[in-house]
Ligand SMILES: Nc1nc2c(ncn2[C@@H]2O[C@H](COP(=O)(O)OP(=O)(O)OP(=O)(O)O)[C@@H](O)[C@H]2O)c(=O)[nH]1
């Protein structure tokens with residue numbers, strides 16, 4: 001289904017050998033499947049890129065239903081097998097299982113927790129943070145954990161370097177939160193030379209997602225890396241320089257250099273999706289040191305001989321504990337929900353049995 005010319009074409013929109021492996025393992029249900037990438041997800045339809053051009057398309061209801069059963073939904077960055085019907089309309093028939101997904105939890109404030117995929121199949125999570133009022137190590141820590149829980153390498157891009165000095169101290173503070181292989185770069189998102197500064201991450205076939213709070217310059221960076229105005233940007237509020245949530249939907253763009261970038265709306269809140277154990281992967285320094293605590297079940301609170309408290313900065317440990325509490329609370333409510341659903345089902349069964357007994 002994919003010859004070398006097709007591969008070259010699709011590489012421009014981020015096709016990787018890992019995706020092809022997933023594709024090969026897939027059983028094909030449609031007769032003339034075309035491999036395309038999801039560049040936008042709208043209320044009714046989706047937009048697909050075939051490496052040459054974009055098409056409006058829709059999801060086959062059967063595909064939507066199968067995904068929903070697994071608590072899944074189609075996301076920007078997904079690869080799908082699509083086919084045109086006799087009316088020349090494109091329909092996505094199947095989704096190639098994603099190589100990775102950045103996922104968060106949405107919470108209705110009471111007890112309902114849902115899993116929401118932000119994007120699929122990315123190589124780098126570009127964590128965009130302003131050097132202005134936006135600068136927050138604790139928020140960044142959350143975004144780093146989001147990337148690491150998906151086994152995606154983070155890259156921190158500090159914007160507004162033309163307005164606020166990217167001091168060596170701040171850069172070192174950021175670097176200290178990152179795994180050794182991850183980098184931090186300070187840029188002026190509006191300047192053309194930012195393309196060179198980020199070139200190492202923009203190799204052909206790479207997919208990057210831009211994440212961060214509103215007003216940090218994700219869309220500005222998108223335009224600079226695309227060398228054209230593809231995304232709307234908006235001036236921040238004058239009082240506190242916070243963003244105005246200008247971008248409202250995720251969108252994937254193929255850059256002239258061959259990498260793909262996904263612009264996203266600023267996240268108001270970010271709740272991580274995962275069990276306590278997944279967090280350990282993101283805070284590997286804590287996990288490693290825990291082995292050296294005097295007590296095996298040390299909670300790193302006030303136990304004597306705690307290696308974690310001794311070596312990990314207090315604020316980082318506090319943040320880790322907070323994320324851990326959040327993860328546990330959400331997991332608990334999810335379990336409770338399951339029990340609740342089982343009770344409802346049992347009640348429904350009893351009601352049916354009673355009704356049948358009456359009739360019979
Ligand atoms: N001087 C300067 N201004 C910047 C820089 N980055 C972004 N801006 C400005 O900050 C404002 C917000 O930029 P956007 O690119 O719209 O921010 P965003 O992250 O896309 O925000 P949302 O779409 O709301 O999430 C715009 O007025 C940009 O011109 C920078 O590095 N330097």
Ligand SMILES: [Mg+2]
Nearest residue numbers: 218219246247
């Ligand atoms: Mg934007």
Ligand SMILES: [Zn+2]
Nearest residue numbers: 293298300306
């Ligand atoms: Zn300890």
